[in-house]
Amino acid sequence: MEQILANGLYLGAQYALIALGLTLIFSLMNVLNFAHGQMYVMGGFVTYTVVAQFGLPFIVGLLASAVVLAVIGAVCERFLFRTVIKRSKREESTMLLAAGIAFFLDAVILLVFGEKQRGVPKIVDGVFNWDMRLIMPYDRILIGALAIAMVVGFILFMQYSRTGRAMRALAQDRMAAQLMGVDVDRYSMIGFALGAMLAGIVGGLLVTITGINLGMGGPTSVKAFLMIMIGGAGVISGAIAGGFILGMMESIGLTLLAAYGDVTYLAIFATLLVFLAIRPQGLMGKPWG
Amino acid sequence: MQRRTFIATAGLSLAFSLTASVAAWAENATLKIGFVGVTSGPAAAWGISNQRSMETRAAWLNELGGVQIGDTTYNIEIVAFDDQKDPKRAIAGMEKMAQDGIHYVVGPNVDDGAAAVRPVAEQNGIMYFPYAFPKELYTAPASNAILGMVANYQSGPAIYKHLMETKGVKKVAFVAANESDPLSQRDSGVEAAKALGLEVVSDSVTYQVDTTDFTPVLLPVIQSAPDLLVLSGVSPANAPQLIRSARELGYTGLISTETAQDAQVLQEGAGELANGFISVGGASTPELASDAMKEFVERYTAMFGEYNDESNTKVYALEYIIETLKANPAAIDNVEEFKKTMDTFEAANPFMVGDAKLTYVGTSSFGQKRQVSVPLVVNEFQNGAFQTLFVAKVD
Amino acid sequence: MTTPKIPNSVPTSFGNSAASRPGSLGPARLAGVAAFLALVFVAVPLGIAASGRWDFYYTLTSVALLSIASAGVWLTFYIGRINIGQGAYALAGGYVSAVLITQVGMSFWLTLPLAGLACAGLAVLIGLPILRLRGVYFAMVTLVLTEVARLSALALPVTNGAKGITSIPLPGELSVLGLTIIPDFATLEDPKLAFYLVAVALMCLSYLALWRIVNSRLGHLCRSLQQNEELAASIGVNTAHLRVLAYAISSFFGGVAGAMFVSISQSIYPSSFQVADSVNFMLNCFLGGLGYVFGPMLGTLLLYFGWDLLFTTGQYQMLIYSSAMIVLMLVLPNGLLSLFDRKGGGK
């Protein structure tokens, strides 16, 4: 039991961080960023390159991932999404753009980083073992703690910083924010950069544990969608809750349903469908996002 | 031709391959060999190692002046098609090969693609070399597919038997990804283990390929206390993580797989924890590799920047095609001739030391010779490199 | 979530104003249809025979079938729902056909409509709860649906699980009252042309149906739903019923396309239609233009052929393809057919 909870908590922390970036972008611009998973993969590869190829400390790699992805995010917003949102008659058109960017990043990652699985050596060795009841490698504890710290940091940033407050105003009501003198373009760009950066940081964090490969992008996006559906799209607390809930469901499901083989995810999906049929806006979302 | 001038990570390779191609481009005729497989997206690694090993070998042969088949000397051109791991695209790829007048194609890399291209290959007279294990592809009435490697239901029993005899393995557990290929391999693995009299203690646990934490997946498996943990059809990307999680959970038994792995990926992903991991490899272990294999690895590395251990196996398909054509030049545009030759075909294996032969096998598994004979090399991972555990043959 | 912005260009006018009666075929439109039919049934086969590019048959067959599935997705867009789950129905349709052929011994031609109907039935069951969702919620749920379909195909006993169903026989003879309408495909020297003709015939039928839907009262009601569900309810439209109906028709198209593909590849696996396919169906609609009945057909043609034509660019194929897509999006965010808007609305 302890093991299941610990696994769920650890998974939940990283999932929450992934979902945060996605939901931030969604709440600010109503863009469902299909390329979120690819941004995560990109972050992982940047950290890998800095740490494993250049031999620099892990923290440098993490910072590099953050910076690179923030720049990519800002560029995407400034030159792509902004234009399309202005010119398009239906806002769903941004989905096509996001999918195009996902394909593009996939192609770039393949050309630049290659097709192989990559990983950096463990940053801390050893395994925490409490009487075989709870087994958790130290590096996983560290990464989990870092992820939780980041989530807390992000909440504080959104709550108390000027930028964070401006973005929250923007997310709440674009029109009103504009009237209140919030520079919508500027904060949309910052928000997008921040969302992409979060994806990159998770990639960088997890490359020490799970490694990274080209194929992780798409499935990661799908999982992130799941989380924000559970929690409610465009709501920060919802993304965090969604992340932890999915982590727990996965951990519990894999343990309880192991004997039945291939059905854990089927069960999770079925639960989700039933849940959404009852509560279409997710746990904490406003009706219709 | 343009395919030869790949811009790999090293700028050097560009110059190298350019000079190589210019030098060799005499008035030789061209023999096109196709490749239909996945070279983009999540599973890119499988197809890319195929395509690159073919391109490396082709460039090398052309540099040597081409290949003489009958009275004509040919330069080899590789025509590659990326099917994006989509069976519908794979059909399009095979159609494209037929359109180009190609009769010999390497690929596809997965079960669904290999099954989907079968009608096209049969209608258009194409022999193809899939890296997929379903038996109906190779047993009559099917006759155009040739298995390009050792199937897991062939290597599995050999490995289990070896481990029973040398390590006293009695209980075995299986884990597989929740996808067609790995699940099929798990099922045939379980069957083989039971046939050998092993006790299968866990065979129902599966995982999503995008799993980022395998601890919850492996927990119930480890609790079933097996002596041997088989990672059925595990992709090189997942293997290190699975090994690591199993070891971190305190598992001390053996771990094995029947698919080929990459040493560097294992080293990066699992480090010391991967020591003792048993997998099926190609023919480039120091004991087996001929000078030609060593040169192949060098050339591959020069062309593409980094070698992939899976290419040890994947270089063979092209070699088989060319050597069989040499043995019967009439087969160059007639696969029926090719099929006739297959039964008696024998040629020297350039990639292995000693007097190893290239022959077609598969009689005991498929009832007809529809498999290339590559040495079944079972490796053990030790400190960043593979060491040969034992070598066997498939008939 | 704000309501989606709607194209200003009205795809079709309705009412019986003299200009265009619903469903009426003016001489110009009739000529256009005739030209299109001549193109797909005569010009393309002649062109292929002349150029010797036999591989185009399969390419165009794929385009025809994928555009049928995309037409279904387009219809859900028409009621204001973003559908990224069509792959699930294509897979289900494929399995229905494959199972009926291999286990019941039914004729393929009978399984084709049955696959569509089974998918429509499935869509009613699934649609009832999820069609209450709107916007990105519906989009994300449908995205998950494709994955559910794959996992179900792996887990259900009738699908033969991971091993898939292979060696499915080619479509047999179709005869009515002793009159052979379609010959047994196995007796044909090369079924490519036959598959092509069947596929484009199905495509023409599907788009005819879609066009009729859009131009009939059903289409007008769908549009009313897309623009304002509350108002639609207040004028007496049973919105829940209509949504499910549109979704069922949409899934019918998906099922038929899936079943047809199975007959070509003579095999089906849980991975035969994946999330990537679902996303592509949606992209086809976007690219062609959501305001135009023939948008998804054009979008499919372009996206599929685009990839095929880039075949020679080797490892840069994906890079060029995706860049082109992004540029297209920047230049024509409302779909390719919006190019014709200035000349007074689409078809």
Added chain:
Amino acid sequence: MTPILQVKGITKRYGGLTAVNEVSFDVAEGEILSVIGPNGAGKSTLFKLISSFVTPTSGEVLFKGDRISGLAPHQVARKGVVRTFQETTIFRSMTVRENVIVAHHLRSRASLLGFFLGTSLARQDEAEFGASADGIIDFLGMGAIRDELASNLPQGHLRALGMAIGLATNPRILLLDEPFAGMNHDETMRMVGLVRRLRDERGVTVLLVEHDMPAVMKISDRIVVINFGQKIAEGTPAEIQSNEKVIEAYLGSEDAAIGM
């Protein structure tokens, strides 16, 4: 004569908040009845309760003696109780004429399949809808903007279009949600005339919820006043104007003075 619409002790609570509390009144066939009340009095909720867009916590609404609360909105519309919307809710990317035609849905005799196949019944229906729509458009004086895209219309026309959509359903009783909001004097007077003609020429019973006192006084046969979710008065305009409770309610809420 039994009233066409009966509201019986209807109550709606949201959590701890009671938006509408035990409100009862009747609407007679052919009458124009207005519900008024200060801001936040519960008018909108009452309106949604009657049109069944919201289900009541207790109480019920009867139409011709049949209970309609609890039915889906489209079923209520089918019975002949049709609402218009407070906001300018129309089908934005259809023309005026298309808006009105589509709203003829309830009058269809042909099935959807019939329309799809273009049967003669369906073609007859379409022809009738077109003629009827033109009639309604002319009736509301919108002939000149018949083929204009709805999203391009000015607000006054939008309101009229909303009413046209309501009329197209052939309602027995039309519920108008603040039909005069945001209009200047001239526009209001024109709208008052329209609503009158609606009743006089088409025999439609009208129940409206409104804010604009002078217009209400002018148009209504009877008025129901609610405040804090409760009915505080009911009667003719003259009676309401002199009702102490009503004056107090309006003065207390510092809202517009009454009956000027």
